[in-house]
Amino acid sequence: MAIVAGEFLCPNCAARLRIHQSGQKQTEIDCPECAAHLLVEMTADNRISVIPRPEFDGTVPVASLHRFPISVAIVLMLITCTALFFLVDFDSNEQKSSEENPEIANQNPSVADPELTSNAVGPVAPAVPEKISFEDRLQKLGIRINEYRLNTGQFLVAGWKPNHEPGKPTGLSWLAGLDPELEAGSKYSPNWNVDWHSPVNDRFVRRSRSDLQNPELKTVVGSDRYPATHIVGISGVGDDAAELPKDDPRAGIFGWNRVTRTEDVKDGLSNTWLASGITERFSSWANASQSIRPVTSEPYINGPDGFGMGSSERMPILMADGSVRAMNDKTAPTIFRRLAAMADGLPLDSKIAGEPGKTESTQADLLTNKPIMPEVVPSEQTTSSPPIPPETVSPEVQQAMLEKLNQKVLSFELNQPTALNEVLVELEALAGVTIDFDEQQIAQSDPVRTHLVILSGKGLSISEMLDQILTPQNLILTPANGRLLIRRAKNE
Missing domain, CATH: 2.20.28 (Rubrerythrin, domain 2)
Known part of the structure; x- marks a missing residue:
């Protein structure tokens, strides 16, 4: 279709x-x-x-010319001829006077003097090439990534050769797969099944990629003596982030043994850090093993991890939705870590405690060095007390989710019937809030997940748009552990 x-x-x-x-x-x-x-x-x-598409074709009818009487035309011709006669006579007298009086000639330089004429032709300065900022280059890279994701439903793999030693891939990188030169009819034909520096790929990988370089940095060749990239992908939080399974709360979008689909980014595409600039440890843009990095040590701008753009105060980062977000040295370190993880379920509010892959109780135990106590068998009296709901949501988290759902969307047009779960992926990306089906009520095989819906409107909030597609199916949204669960209404 x-x-x-x-x-x-x-x-x-x-x-x-x-x-x-x-x-x-x-x-x-x-x-x-x-x-x-x-x-x-x-x-x-x-x-x-x-x-x-212009509103009109831009053509303007030309008005018809009025004919002048013949007598008027003759008078105009006579006036023109008389004026030319006086001009020619004046010029000849001027020339004669200059020949007789050279001093006068020096006082009246020729009109053709290139220093005095406004339209004189002199040395032409070379055209200054337009300087494209690093932010613009990140933006263009994000557009190419989004085109790939929308066509395939997934992000590019970090390396194109899966049969490698753990942590040491030798194939072509995800950046190589986004090379603008790889269009139909291109003269470059890399072999994706061999090492990136194989002789058959030499012509492809020896090219400089200005689209992957920061114009503020002078180093354009890596330690491997190949044209370098100033951009790397984000693998997650911790030294082992690239080796984690994609459902680990510390995992980022890029890893060696995982393929990240759109629906795997539970924190929302606009809230997940996809790529960033670097200022050290440069390598070839084609080398998969150096094309991704984890977030490990503070500070995250011009720190041990090498992220940055040459400024000690700010750093643009590329998000998974293709947008570019500005970070600075005032940004809380916990925000960097939460952005690097794609499914930690934590809000982007540094006032709310929590780290990717860690629970609050685990952090408290580590901070207070509290010993692990033996489990106490509850008495009959304690078992009669009502249990604490396992999915209690703090007021701060609820408020943060509410603000995201109240965001207004200028226009959303989905006139063709589309599966509900596909529409939810789009709205999840817009809101930046994880939206899941309650597995206990709505199984993977439940037909309501693929029920065809239509959604369109202008100036609606994301909450209103969700109501449009969920209410007719007797479904509701419930906050749960930093995300939204879709459940069946009680009266069904």
């Missing part, structure tokens, strides 16, 4: 737009930011093409 789906930037105002429409290869929409009329279509290689 023909489909138009993906994210793109409005060519008129650069607003980030998202579209998902089935049944045809192209469609026309109005940008909700600038009201520009756009033609959106999918190309033969499944890329989104956006063409502005």
